[in-house]
Amino acid sequence: MSELVALLREGLPPESILTDPDVTASYAHDMASFCPAGAPAVVVLPRTVDEVRHVLRTATALRVPVVPQGARTGLSGAANAVEGCVVLSLTRMDAILEIDPVNRIAVVEPGVVNADLSKAVAAHGLAYPPDPSSWEQCTIGGNIGTGSGGLCCVKYGVTAEYVLGLDVVLADGRLLRTGRRTAKGVAGYDLTRLFVGSEGTLGVVVRAVLALKPAPPRQLVLAAEFGSTAAAGEAVARIMAAGHTPSLLELMDATTIEAVNRVTRMGLPDSTQALLLAGFDTQDPAAELAAVGELCRAAGATEVVPADDAAESELLLAARRATLVALESVKGTTMIDDVCVPRGRLAEFLDGVAAIAERRRLTIGVVAHAGDGNTHPTVCFDSSDEDERRRAQASFDDIMALGLELGGTITGEHGVGVLKRDWLARELGPDSVALQRQIREVFDPLGILNPGKVL
Template identity: 75%
Template sequence: MDDLLERLSAGLPAEALITDPDITASYAHDMASFCDAGAPAVVVLPRTVEQVQHVMRTATALRVPVVPQGARTGLSGAANASDGCIVLSLVKMDRILEIDPVDRIAVVEPGVINAVLSRAVNEHGLYYPPDPSSWEMCTIGGNIGTASGGLCCVKYGVTAEYVIGLEIVLADGRLLTTGRRTAKGVAGYDLTRLFVGSEGSLGIVVGAVLALKPQPPQQLVLAAEFPSAAAACDAVCRIMERGHTPSLLELMDRTTVRAVNKMGHMGLPDSTEALLLAAFDTPDPTADLTAVAELCNAAGATEVVPAADAAESELLLQARRMSLTALETVKSATMIDDVCVPRSKLGAMIEGTAAIAEKYDLTIGVCAHAGDGNTHPVVCFDHTDADESRRARESFDEIMALGLELGGTITGEHGVGLLKKEWLARELGEVSVEIHRGIKAAFDPLGLLNPGKVF
């Protein structure tokens, strides 16, 4: 420990090192349940690329594991510390270095908050689409690490589609530049995509070139109430089959609607079994909402409410934005799953989750990025009740198994981390896992970067 601190101090300012165990303990884990966390030896908060390089050279020399972190808003344990590790928190590297309206790119450091970047590019008439629900807190580096998504993915895609270049500090301290600043480019293997979603297991993101889009018109939102989740999912299939491209298509099941009603006094009828929110940011969103309203009615909607303006749209979206917070009030703890299935199987996924909730006598609410088939079943449980905690974990596993049975994937945007290591191996298969391990060994032969995560 003394040798580690002495070597780190040689290349870092004193304020960049935290050793107080009461403080380092607060950096030990992210927001995931059922994920073990160790006690870090030290927390380092660098401000420059050179400081990150110094940390990695020191870690390599002393064979000390390094756990990179952003804002720790993750939900899979990917940012959890291991005993004796260096926690490398990148939140102080928070500068927007460049916004270029001609090339439509932004160059940023990893600690930039998603919402801060979004507002900054808006001032130039530009738009950075990825918008995780934690966008007011989460960092771009964390978004890149988990390949995060958001509410707008149905139209605009996920983080991976906007990261066109990276600066990476490798395990041995070397600096690797990947990708480009140009609109096109196919030189060499696509190493940029390889790092997006790697959860800090291959290198440390210290800079990113992000693609931007022109800022779209203000979106208008429609809310449709349904007598069953199956009817709401039928509406989703109709909307997508007819070729509509909503900027947002979100679904909340009965449990979620009731939790939101209780918390936010939204005034939704108790008879609402599912709520579907659709939005369009097209030149004529009213026409699009009218067409979607007809499809919702044809699928059996009991009520369809289109917003007249941006203010009404924002009110309708409040229900979806507060859904996870509302479900957290149901019990003392929640476990948020992240299973993505083909859109055509969305109804089966939601109905199957309801059956699992009944089997384990648990409250499980589902909110979904319905346009992507990305469901977030939220298992609510009392963490002080050992039996209920056991049932929560077992139900979580059954939900993931259901997703795979329906042709889906164990994670659409939250990542693997510690929580889903076993399930990743089941999804990928033996050959794929072997290839993954070979790639890991090529970039991190000593196994120092985020050890024990992903696989």
């Protein structure tokens, strides 16, 4: 038994320590493409805060890197193992400790699955809005680590806006409490927010106080078809400029529509170059749909289909939900990007991606949280075709450059991980990178927390 495993056993039960290489190898990757991963020395699955502290103390004593993991549904390699590391899976710390309707907070362990929390708070008439696509698998700890978003963000904001306070195990095993349980608070620097999106490089979240919202009325959805991306982009601009606040505003481009048609036989017309889905969960959503439908028509929509009820709304959303599977079926492998641009430049971005696809001879579908300007260009490629694989990887750089050129950011909600480390430096510039490095050193002077990620 290695010294590492022997020391870990002093504070963890044997069944919480995995060392079989076949098993530990299955913890090496999250869902990102093109991201290297090493082989973990060991995988630990603690059940208590004290066990996590023991893991960090052990790692500090032996100078062994620690890679925190949730459900590994991330798309930037942030949860990928590094060679010889301790993989620290928080999935077994999955208790919802408290739901408080008066103070509208939930207190949870990091391994709670997003959907489980959503269902639990719904029973109290409350909602935890952040809804990443992977919400049925992904954990709150992972959501906090990546600062994840979802469809609801256009109205309800991202994960960061729902994290009031954290318990964090620091690199040396100390337990830090940040933030508060109250609705407001400005006591000192905002360490809570610093941990959100830090991808496990500053500490390990073991408990979170989350803000909840009253459950909204059921949403009604409208679908609008457009003959050009420019028209769809114009509709998005008009909807937002007119002061509407949709609960979702999603866009699919022609490539995505075609893929969805092929897989689902939904029969969207071939002439449709862009499909816009707008949802409203206000008291009178039908009135909003009527107004937004008019704006879509004025922007050039070829067809506008407002749902009459929840069932019809779900049918319309089915097209959006089918996109990932549909795009995966095109070539077997996808690389899902995540670029956020000012929403006024959405059409330019879509046209730019289409040009990249043509130049690189690739199929790239774009789905976008259009209301936020947050796009997910999805590159479809055959990973066994070396040349196509290379072109796919090259298109990634093209897409990042395009996003920055349009005043956007290289990541709206998926995070940096290893995938976008170099591009992060380009977006931030050397002064910001230097400051961020120094902040990281404050929290992790030995460099054992998720090394090689983010910066």
